[in-house]
Amino acid sequence: MNLAYKRIVVVGGGAAGSMAAAALATGLPGSVVELVESEEIGILGVGEATFPSIRSFHQLLGIDEADFVRATNATFKLGIEFRDWRVPGESYFHTFGDFGVLSGPYALWGQHRRLADASLGRLGEQCLPTLMASQGRFQALSTQAGNGFNYAYHFDATLYAAYLRKLALARGVRRTEGRIVEVVRGPAGVSELKLTDGRVVAGDLFIDCSGFASLLLGAALGEPFIDFSRWLPVDRAWACPSARVGDELAPYTRATALEAGWAWRIPLRNRTGHGHVFASRYICEERALAQLLAQMDGPPIAEPRLLRFTTGHRARMWVDNVIALGPSGGFLEPLESTSIFLVQSALGRLMNLLVSGAVPSAAQVGDFNGAMARQFARVRDFIILHYRLTARRDSALWSAMATMDLPDTLAFKIRAWRQSSQLHQYDEEGFDATSWLAIHAGMGHWPDRPDPALSVVAPAVARHALQMRREAIAATVAAMPTHDAYLRGMLAR
Ligand SMILES: Cc1cc2nc3c(=O)[nH]c(=O)nc-3n(C[C@H](O)[C@H](O)[C@H](O)COP(=O)(O)OP(=O)(O)OC[C@H]3O[C@@H](n4cnc5c(N)ncnc54)[C@H](O)[C@@H]3O)c2cc1C
Known part of the structure; x- marks a missing residue:
């Protein structure tokens, strides 16, 4: 070469x-x-905790999934459950799966919202991995067969x-x-x-x-x-594992909003990773540690570590x-x-x-730098959205986040969504339109008026399509093993 x-x-x-x-x-x-x-x-x-693209990286390296899972105590990740982000007591799921068509007359979320029919269940029931996560089940399905979905790992x-x-x-x-x-x-x-x-x-x-x-x-x-950090003020984290408790093994990460940041829960096969990411301008380290310890599944099995970052x-x-x-x-x-x-x-x-x-060449290096800077800005905007849509005003952090000035790129996207139901995508996006929808929907942040295109579809037709999809997803999930059983089967082979 x-x-x-x-x-x-x-x-x-x-x-x-x-x-x-x-x-x-x-x-x-x-x-x-x-x-x-x-x-x-x-x-x-x-x-x-990782992102689904890690699987293509492993494929390029020729890594065998079972070998990697065995060596790193890995588990599967279908998305992230966000607890207490809009208001305490509510939760939603950011799925790595899909909700079918996203725009136009057949936009599934739009028809679900338009019908507002309790017999159709929650929007999450229209997404395969969201339902799998809520039932603690996992099975890798082929995307080539048309019923696959993205997943990532915890390790x-x-x-x-x-x-x-x-x-x-x-x-x-x-x-x-x-x-x-x-x-x-x-x-x-x-x-x-x-x-x-x-x-x-x-x-x-x-x-x-x-x-x-x-x-x-x-x-x-x-x-x-x-x-x-003017948009993302968290700058410290306490990290600490606890022992794995019970047989239940959640196939997702949990992020729980706290007074001055949020706590992660990451289930591995042998232990559970916990951490509290917080803004030091709003809470002292001792109080942040106490809040982490109160969140954990069980007593720490290692000394808590404090990490600092910007x-x-x-x-x-x-x-x-x-x-x-x-x-x-x-x-x-x-x-x-x-x-x-x-x-x-x-x-x-x-x-x-x-x-x-x-x-x-210098031009290629410049292109690399431009693309990476844009990619960082896109991910930054996506993360800011989680905070900005909060209805919480119960602490200094949440009050500040709800009213902060936004980067222009994000302000544009929020306007496009509110005014015309558009999930606008720039170049170098890290998160696709489905991910943006998951956060808007989860935070109860909807367009100001329904998309007129939706009324082209007769309500009975839309209802039937939603019912069929919901039933098909429920049947697929019911036939799946639990996450723990799937892992045990995989590692026994
Ligand atoms: C609180 C927190 C939570 C995170 N959670 C996630 C997550 O869930 N998912 C995710 O994708 N990322 C997460 N990250 C980021 C992730 O931890 C890092 O991206 C990842 O660990 C890669 O770090 P690194 O290899 O660049 O650095 P490090 O792991 O810090 O490695 C640095 C290396 O440089 C070497 N080195 C440094 N100085 C010298 C020197 N003078 N001489 C010789 N060697 C030196 C060290 O020995 C070490 O080998 C998180 C980060 C933080 C702070």
Whole structure:
């Protein structure tokens, strides 16, 4: 293979670095890839909920699903249950599935709302994975058969990084353990890294996966940070696991709104991950920890860890010969589990350029940076929507979120929805129109008037279509095993 870069150095062996090393070793066979990481510093180890695109990443790497599930204590994820976001006591589900046609006369949600017929059940009953989640069932169905749906995983983040690292090393990546104490600049950007014991690691392309330290792009090259915290003020998290309780294994993440942030619950096969993401300007760390402990399924099985972050990204994620993936390039608070997805997205763009064998041009690098900045902004807007639609006024955080100024891009989308039932999509969207609908519907945020196109369909026809779909979904779900039974069957094979 014609290789544009003779020696690629990946800095960091957390999820981002391990994903990069595995992708480079698989997509650029014969290339020299060196992974530098420090056991003393360790990894973040908290990214435990994912996004459905992770499955295509695993397919490209040739990963066997059962092998991966076994190695990482993984479970399946059909979406996220949001509790107490609009008002305390209410909940809704952000599904990875679909609601059929989204616009025009046959818009399923529109007809369901227009008929307002209690005998048709909840809108969620028109979506296969939403009903599966509510009954704790799981079965992978083929999308080719037309009745499939998207799903993702929960996993132990430390085991996941180790799993991919092992795969990368087996495919030829070299691992260097040691702490980087100096990043040496050269004409192309960075030329080499110096380790504590005097060893030097040279390269001609550097992938900065050093986490929040952003050793190369931030600290050495000084790329400015674009701060999103005026819209997304949470900036700390307590993370702590509890033992798994009982046989029930929810096939979804739960995000419960609290006084100054929200708490996650992520079920793994051997334990349950818990965390409280909060805004330090509205609550002190001690009170935030007490609120987390009160939320947990059982007593902690490890010391709670406090993590600090700022939501935003480096203005450019690719500068000279340095590309930052993961928190070293940018971080959006974890409400929609998008960090690993954004790593995957950047990695996909990078691999597309590298496989050509030519050094990317300035225009291609500019295009990469523009696309990543837009993708971050799209995901940012999606996350803001969850907060902005709240009817809560019971704490300083929620009052501020309900009235804050919005980015223009999001204000436009909200107007398009309110005025003309349009689920507007920009380029580089991370979330499709169904996801946007799930949040609007879940938060009870509807267009100001029904779409006139809906009245083209006779009510009896619409009712029949909704009844048929609801019954078909209910029958499919009733025949499925529980999530726990499905996992046990898969791992017994
Ligand atoms: C509270 C919280 C919850 C999250 N939840 C999710 C989630 O549900 N889903 C999701 O997708 N993402 C989530 N994330 C993000 C996710 O944790 C990260 O995207 C993911 O862990 C990747 O991080 P990383 O590999 O870039 O960094 P890290 O895991 O921090 O790894 C950094 C690596 O760089 C190395 N390193 C750093 N400095 C040096 C040095 N001087 N010398 C040598 N090596 C060095 C370290 O040793 C380590 O190997 C969450 C993040 C936070 C803060």
